[in-house]
Amino acid sequence: MKRDVIIALDFKDGKTALNFLDKFVDKKLFVKVGMELFYAEGPSIVKEIKERGHKIFLDLKLHDIPNTVKGGMRSLSHLGVDIVNVHAAGTISMMKAALEGSIREDGTRPLVIAVTQLTSTSEERMKEELLIESKINDTIVHYAKNAKKAGLDGVVCSPLEAGMVKNAVGMDFITVTPGVRFDDGEKGDQVRVTTPKNAKEIGTDFIVLGRPITQAENPVEVYNRCVKEFCE
Ligand code: C5P
Numbered sequence: 001m002k003r004d005v006i007i008a009l010d011f012k013d014g015k016t017a018l019n020f021l022d023k024f025v026d027k028k029l030f031v032k033v034g035m036e037l038f039y040a041e042g043p044s045i046v047k048e049i050k051e052r053g054h055k056i057f058l059d060l061k062l063h064d065i066p067n068t069v070k071g072g073m074r075s076l077s078h079l080g081v082d083i084v085n086v087h088a089a090g091t092i093s094m095m096k097a098a099l100e101g102s103i104r105e106d107g108t109r110p111l112v113i114a115v116t117q118l119t120s121t122s123e124e125r126m127k128e129e130l131l132i133e134s135k136i137n138d139t140i141v142h143y144a145k146n147a148k149k150a151g152l153d154g155v156v157c158s159p160l161e162a163g164m165v166k167n168a169v170g171m172d173f174i175t176v177t178p179g180v181r182f183d184d185g186e187k188g189d190q191v192r193v194t195t196p197k198n199a200k201e202i203g204t205d206f207i208v209l210g211r212p213i214t215q216a217e218n219p220v221e222v223y224n225r226c227v228k229e230f231c232e
Pocket residue numbers: 008010034059115116117118119120156157178179180188190208209210211212
């Protein structure tokens with residue numbers, strides 16, 4: 001898959017999400033459906049967005065015992081989505097089970113990627129709240145290597161870490177990176193952020209933006225600015 005901008009459709013219901021998509025007349029987008037929208041609407045919203053011709057990263061970050069994740073992945077993969085994900089913290093055996101579950105009857109499957117550390121996490125929080133003493137970058141590289149060992153296609157990480165992950169795991173290992181902000185924009189609750197332009201220089205494959213686009217006065221204009229900075 002070539003470098004692309006993914007819009008996080010973090011909306012409270014399907015109607016709001018579809019109204020938002022209507023603004024992008026005739027554009028085929030890559031969108032991310034996360035917990036808020038999926039838990040509100042269920043599989044029907046995924047099918048509706050696919051029918052409109054958009055690609056979907058279904059971001060439900062599965063994390064459970066391997067057998068449960070395998071079954072969950074089977075259900076999600078059958079919705080015809082393009083990317084699905086799990087938490088790398090669920091261990092290699094859980095990630096392997098996710099991959100197995102993602103394979104459809106016809107042999108195809110979505111890309112399966114793993115969340116390393118959420119982009120809202122800091123080293124200080126890891127240490128104080130989770131009792132993880134390692135450097136955050138060491139945990140990210142370690143989790144990425146585990147994902148590779150499990151046969152996954154890539155990881156979710158901050159764009160600031162994408163170069164480091166690729167150097168450690170391989171250039172063809174996909175990095176999907178939220179935590180993207182314009183210099184002149186709000187950071188919100190994101191901690192490890194950078195701009196679309198810098199994300200391109202670092203070499204990440206996909207950038208994910210939610211609020212900078214969805215909350216903008218003119219979302220199409222902001223999206224086009226992202227595409228120009230990141231894809232061209
Ligand atoms: O609004 P914003 O641009 O911060 O949205 C980022 C999106 O990426 C959110 O949907 C968030 O759940 C998701 N995400 C993230 N960090 C991760 C994985 C996913 O911010 N590590």
